[in-house]
Amino acid sequence: MEADLSAMPRPSSQLHIPSIDRPPEHNLSFTPPAIKSRSLLTQSSPPQEADISDSPRLLRKQSSLGVPSNRLGISNSQPDLLVKDNSRSDTSSPPPVVGLDITENDTERLTLDPADMAHFRKWVIGFCVVNxxxxxxxxxxxxxxxxxLTLSEQKNICFSAFPDSNVFEVGDQVYNVRVRASRSGFAVSGPTTSAGFLYGYVFFRQKKDRTIRRGYFQKSLVLLSxxxxxxxxxxxxxILGPTFFETGQPALEAACMNIAHWDPPAEGQAHDLSxxxxxxxxxxxxxxxPQLLETSPFDMSNLQPDLQIMASLPVGGLYHHFKDILKDLWLIWELVLLAEPVVVIAPDPGVCSEAVVSMVDLINPIPYCGDYRPYFTIQDTDFKYFPASNLVLGVTNPYFNTAIEHWPHIVRVGRQQLRKPDGTLITAHGNHIHHRKAKPGLGNRSNVLFDFVQGITSKRKAVIAKDRELLRMLTEAAVRGHPQDWVLNNILRxxxxxxxxxxxxxxxRYFSTLIPVNIPNTKPPRLRPFQTDQFMKSLKEHGPQLPFKSTFKTRTSTTDPTKELYSQFLKCGNFATxxxxxxxEAQAEMNKRYVQSLCDVDPSRSSAxxxxxxxxxxxxxxxxCSDLANAMTDKQREQLYKRLDSLLESGDQR
Known part of the structure; x- marks a missing residue:
């Protein structure tokens, strides 16, 4: 039974935009005009067609052995959700063929019982294999x-699972993505309470393969959490990626069983994970x-970064990716602090995604209010709907050179690696490679990967002074080669x-004045409201702690940089978060004190x-009242029960 898709609407040209300077056969989003696909449903079920009117086609291919793979079928509970199809062909499988992909799915292999699944899902939602x-x-x-997974989630995961640039590299790449979870029950709250996101961790492999018409094997393993x-x-x-591509599903099964036997993650705790x-x-x-080495349980003098891990920090880190443009970090800190829209352009997804995560971490412990996408592609369903602020976007596709020309802040990070047409690296020797020195402007329309100068282009003038002593120390350490990068990264963070x-x-300081000093037992306590004019008065009286640029002292402008910076912050989403x-936090502490005041009341002064x-x-x-109940300790609850029993008995006697 075949579903004819040739009559269906073609993908929207606004979302299906080929990468610049890449021939169609080398474009990861290239789709022929009309394709027929064998239905995954049984003869008794009507063919279900994916909505491809707003994006490149996303179809499910058949197993190379003629056996239906464990593809995602159609959910009975929600028609647009996909679940696995366990149907199998009655025909016997032919002998293995040359070039067989051992990562193909075998429905009889993968099993996970409900108890193991519950433990597994404390850490990981699952693995996606994208071809x-x-x-x-x-x-x-x-x-x-x-x-x-909804159709939108599937599309975003698939398109995020492949590098979206015209550098045809051979080898492996590891990077991370963040995709919107429209209706998935697995999503956690994002930076804002109304948005949920899923986090993907991608191992992408590309290698030459003569058995494939294109000449290259391309596949990704995505850990979804x-x-x-x-x-x-x-x-x-x-760790898993190379083993999976060498041994196939047994490696995936072993990884899942390892995870299923871990204790649930506990905030602030260390885990030994096999x-x-x-x-x-x-x-x-x-x-x-923030996670820092000083507050971690690890021995800083004998740290093994590959095995001793602070979970929230990217492997490369802030210092590794920004070491060539350290002086720009103070301006980047201001932009993230004020929730300005920032685009990060990098040569590859690994640098791009880790740079974005490191930038958002710059303002820790302030919760970042907006949306951030460590690695974003033009095929993402959110491409046309991003807000004008509260956004950090990581990209590699040269198309964004023109798409983001109206953006006020662009960060270019990561060293370009020149490669031969077959994808192998070209070694640079001394001055044999000449780099263009012209600083790219906001509207630069050239290919970003061949006209790439690291740095920031911004319409904002920085007001915070750089720490020149820190810059000197980091520069000298880089020349000496000591201490190691992970130590320098910790110092910088x-x-x-x-x-x-x-x-x-x-x-x-001002917020502390909003908290009542005394908590009576007459009524639950409440904070006084935050008033901007009163805060500004307090700021003027006590002054800032920040090191503002000294040049402001000699300017004739009447603008006070301290007042201006804090005024801008009070108007942005980061202040709200x-x-x-x-x-x-303050209300929880006041609730504890109020409950304790009820426990400490003099029994002789009891009343209705x-x-x-x-x-x-x-x-x-x-x-x-529920918040008050949640603030109670077990000891306080026992005290209040006894106090209430005493009051009820005394009332009965009266």
């Missing part, structure tokens, strides 16, 4: 364990708290953590009003 087919483009071969543990999961796919013959010592981050803390000093976080307040805490009937 590039010359006729149909990116295709989702199969997923394991079975999961439901609800957690942004970029350091841990990037290391895991780097994974494919390695023991990974991993520290799980605390929410909105700690500087920006300290810078962010200094920025928050005036805000925390910071205020919400501080309010939640006191009895009512205790009942509200023990038997909450509203959200505010």
């Amino acid at each position: 590039f087919d010359l006729e149909i483009g990116q295709a989702l071969d199969y997923v394991y364990p079975p999961m439901e 609800q957690h942004p543990y970029v350091g841990l999961f990037s290391r895991m796919v780097a 994974f494919l013959g390695h023991v990974l010592q991993v520290e799980i981050p605390q929410l909105y708290k 700690r500087h920006f953590v300290d810078l962010t803390e200094k920025f928050l000093v005036p805000l925390n 910071w205020l919400q976080l501080r309010t939640t 009003d006191l009895k009512l307040r205790i009942q509200e805490v023990l038997y909450p009937s509203s959200m505010s």
Whole structure:
């Protein structure tokens, strides 16, 4: 039974944009005009057609052995969700053929019982195997364990699983992506409470293969998780990827069983995780708290970065990717702090994705308010709908050179690696390679990968002074080759953590005045409202802690850089997320003090009003009362039960 797709609407030209300077046969998103695909459903089921009206076609190919692969079928509960199809052909399989891809799916192999699945899903949602087919483009071969993904999620995962640039490299790449989860039950809350995202960790392999008409084997293994543990999961796919492509599904089964036997992740705790013959010592981050070596359980003098991992930090890190443009980091810090729209352009997805994650981490412990995409492609379904602010976007496709010409801030990071036509590296010797010195402008229309100068182009003038002593120390360390990069990365990150803390000093000082000093037991406490004019008055009185540029002292302009920076911050989304976080923390502390005041009340001063307040805490009937109940310790709860029993007995006697 065949479903004729030739009459269906063609992909929208707005989303299906080929990469610049790449012939169609070398374009990862190239799709022939009309393709027929064998239906995955049984004869009794009507053919289900994917909606391809707004993106390149995403079809599921058949197994090379003639047996239906464990493709994603159609969910009975939700027609647009895909689940695995366990049907098998009655015909016997032919003998193995030359060039057989051992990563193809065998439906009889992969099994995971419900108990193991529950433990597995504490860490990982599942694995996706994505293949590039010359006729149909990116295709989702199969997923394991079975999961439901919307069509939009499938598309975004598939298109994100392949490098979106015209550098035809041979070898392996590891990078991370962040895709919107429209209705998936696996998604966690993003930076804002209304948005959910899934995190993908990609191992992409490309190698020459004469048995393939295109001449290249291209396939990706994607670890999908609800957690942004970029350091841990990037290391895991780097271990699993080569083994998976060499041995096939047994490696995937072993990895899943390893994960299923891990203890659940605990914030701020260290875990010893056994994974494919390695023991990974991993520290799980605390929410909105930076991970630093000084606060980790690891021995800094004997650190093994490949095995001792801080889960939230990318493998490369801030220093590794920005070492050539360190002086620009202070301006980048200002842009992220003020939630300005920033595009990061890099030569490859690995540099691009780790640079974006490192930039968002610059303002830790302030929760970043916006959307950030470590690696973004033009085929992503969000391509046409991004907001004008609160966004950090990582790209590699030269098309973005023209698509983002209106953006006010562009960061170019990562060293370009010149390659021969077959994808192998060209070694640079001395001055034999000449780099163009012209600084690219905002509207530069040339190929980014062949006119690439690292640096930042921004319409903002930086106001924070660089730490020249730190820059000198890092420069000298790079020349000496000591200390190691991971030590320098920690020093650099700690500087920006300290810078962010200094920025928050005036805000925390004023916020502390909003918290009641005394917490009576007469009514639940409430914070006073944050008033901008009162904060500015406090800022002027006490002054900032930040090192502003000295040039501002000699300017004739009447603009106060301190007042201007804080005014801009109070108007951006990062202030809202910071205020919400501080309010939640302060309210929780006040609730604890209020509950304790009820426990400490003099029994002789009992009243009907006191009895009512205790009942509200023990038997909450509203959200505010539920917050009070959540603030109780077991000891306090026991005390209040006894106090309530005493009040009820005394009331009966009266």
